[in-house]
Amino acid sequence: PYTILEHDPPRDSSNLTPPDWIALAHQIAHHWDDHHAFVLLHGTDTMAYTASALSFMLGGLSKPVLLTGSQIPLDHLRNDAIDNLLAGLILAAHYPLPEVTLYFRDELFRGNRARKVDAEGFHAFASPNHPPLARVGIDIEVDTPRVRPPGPALEVQAHPWPKVASLRLYPGLTAELLDRFLQLPLQGLVLETYGSGNAPEDPALHRVLRRAHDDGIVLTHVTQCLHGRVTDDYATGRALTASGVVPGADMTPEAALTKLGWLLSLGLPPDEVRRRLRHDLRGELTER
Secondary structure: OOOOOOOOOOOOHHHOOHHHHHHHHHHHHHOHHHOOOEEEEOOOOOHHHHHHHHHHHEEOOOOOEEEEOOOOOOOOOOOOHHHHHHHHHHHHHHOOOOOEEEEEOOEEEEHHHOEEOOOOOOOOEEOOOOOOOEEEOOOEEEOHHHOOOOOOOOEEOOOOOOOEEEEEOOOOOOHHHHHHHOOOOOOEEEEEEEOOOEOOOOHHHHHHHHHHHHOOOEEEEEEOOOOOOOOOOOHHHHHHHHOOEEEOOOOOHHHHHHHHHHHHHOOOOHHHHHHHHOOOOOOOOOOO
C-alpha cells in the first residue's frame, strides 16, 4: 500500500530553502518505520540541491529515498510526469537502493551526483562524474556494485543551517569585491573555479582568501566544468590550496554547497570541516 503526504499548500521548488530540507529529513524520519521506501515528488529547478542535502542529513540508510519530478506537469495531456512517477515507484518498491537517489527520464542517479543540465528537454538531469545507478528500458538494469551498502540504522543529522554561499569565478573579479563578499557572519564558501581548479594569479585576491581562512571561514572549490575534477597539480591550483581553499575533487556545486553547510551545521571546528570536505562521506566524490 502507498501512503500519500502532500505539502499544503504546494511549493514551487524555486522557493525552497534549507529549513525545507530539514523539515523533509525529519518528516522522513517520522515515518521511517512504517514504510519500505520513500518517493519525493519535487520540482526540477532545485531538486539536485534537495537530493544532495538529504543524502548528508540522512545517514545509515537501509531503504530507498528517491526524488523525481517532471518537465511538464502531470495535469497536462502530454507530460513526462507519469513515466517518471511510475518508474520511480517501481524502483523504490522493488529494488535494494538504500541511498538518496534521483530518477529522471530512464536513469537513476545518486542524488548528490545529479545536476539539472537542460531547462527544456526531457533528459533534464545528468550525473557527469558518476555512472547512473540504474537504467530503465524494456528491462530495468541496476548497477548493483555501484549502489551503496545498507546502513545499520537511520541517523538524522538535520540542524539549523549555517551561513554558506557559492561564488562563481569570472574574469574581472577583483580582490575588493571578493573581500566585501567574504565577510563574517559568512561561515563557508564554495568557489567555482576555472577548469581543473584554476584561479587568477592575483596576490591581492589570494590575500583576501587567506584572510577569510584565518577568520575561520571554510573555503572549498569545485570546477565550473560539467565533467572533471579540481586538483592542485598546476601552479594556480596550488596557490588556492596555499591560501586555505580546500579542493572539492569532482563534487557538483550542489553537493559541495550542501556538504559544506551540513558539516558546519554539526558544530565542528573549521579545521575538522576542512578535513571532512576532502573525503567521501556519502558517495559524493571520487577519492584518489
